[in-house]
Amino acid sequence: KQEVTQIPAALSVPEGENLVLNCSFTDSAIYNLQWFRQDPGKGLTSLLLIQSSQREQTSGRLNASLDKSSGRSTLYIAASQPGDSATYLCAVRPRTTDSWGKLQFGAGTQVVVTP
Amino acid sequence: DTAVSQTPKYLVTQMGNDKSIKCEQNLGHDTMYWYKQDSKKFLKIMFSYNNKELIINETVPNRFSPKSPDKAHLNLHINSLELGDSAVYFCASSPPGDLTQETQYFGPGTRLLVL
Numbered sequence: 001k002q003e004v005t006q007i008p009a010a011l012s013v014p015e016g017e018n019l020v021l022n023c024s025f026t027d028s029a030i031y032n033l034q035w036f037r038q039d040p041g042k043g044l045t046s047l048l049l050i051q052s053s054q055r056e057q058t059s060g061r062l063n064a065s066l067d068k069s070s071g072r073s074t075l076y077i078a079a080s081q082p083g084d085s086a087t088y089l090c091a092v093r094p095r096t097t098d099s100w101g102k103l104q105f106g107a108g109t110q111v112v113v114t115p
Numbered sequence: 116d117t118a119v120s121q122t123p124k125y126l127v128t129q130m131g132n133d134k135s136i137k138c139e140q141n142l143g144h145d146t147m148y149w150y151k152q153d154s155k156k157f158l159k160i161m162f163s164y165n166n167k168e169l170i171i172n173e174t175v176p177n178r179f180s181p182k183s184p185d186k187a188h189l190n191l192h193i194n195s196l197e198l199g200d201s202a203v204y205f206c207a208s209s210p211p212g213d214l215t216q217e218t219q220y221f222g223p224g225t226r227l228l229v230l
Contacts, residue, residue, distance in 0.1 A: 043207075046218045089158065103158075103160065107156045
């Protein structure tokens with residue numbers, strides 16, 4: 001059974017520091033992995049999607065890596081800003097016969113960037 | 116321009132009542148989902164409809180019944196509400212294509228509190 005774990009559960013950094021968020025999953029049979037951002041009282045916003053054949057994806061200050069064989073993904077946010085404060089969720093899409101786009105989420109890392 | 120919208124945003128009700136949550140997307144997507152986020156922040160899929168057909172039905176009590184009158188709407192009806200149903204319910208949609216590859220777009224959530 002696939003399990004997705006995110007460590008740490010919470011993180012506080014001063015503005016300007018780089019953020020490193022970790023995600024691990026127990027079954028490497030996945031189609032892809034996604035990172036989402038969740039703001040309080042709002043829905044999820046997709047940040048990056050990495051296919052199982054890819055090693056990393058980049059978008060602006062965000063870079064996500066994927067090591068499928070070891071079951072790990074890392075989200076790097078360069079030069080953090082107070083506006084980056086949010087909860088970051090990773091989700092894998094299991095490669096199963098009944099996947100149908102099903103996403104399996106971790107519990108998230110709550111990030112606070114202090115001015 | 117709201118992409119995925121949910122009503123109501125907040126719902127407070129008594130145990131034993133029946134309630135509905137509505138979801139609409141104006142993105143022209145074919146597939147819609149319901150997720151439940153519990154107090155530990157885990158997001159778990161409940162149902163998915165593709166072109167008004169049920170394709171994912173996780174182990175959810177049969178008190179929960181989704182209904183999709185058309186591709187743009189997926190409503191969730193809950194009978195005989197229990198305390199454990201208190202959670203945030205998110206609706207999501209994804210574009211036509213390979214459901215194992217497409218990203219999902221989330222609504223803002225409906226916060227349900229059962230007293």
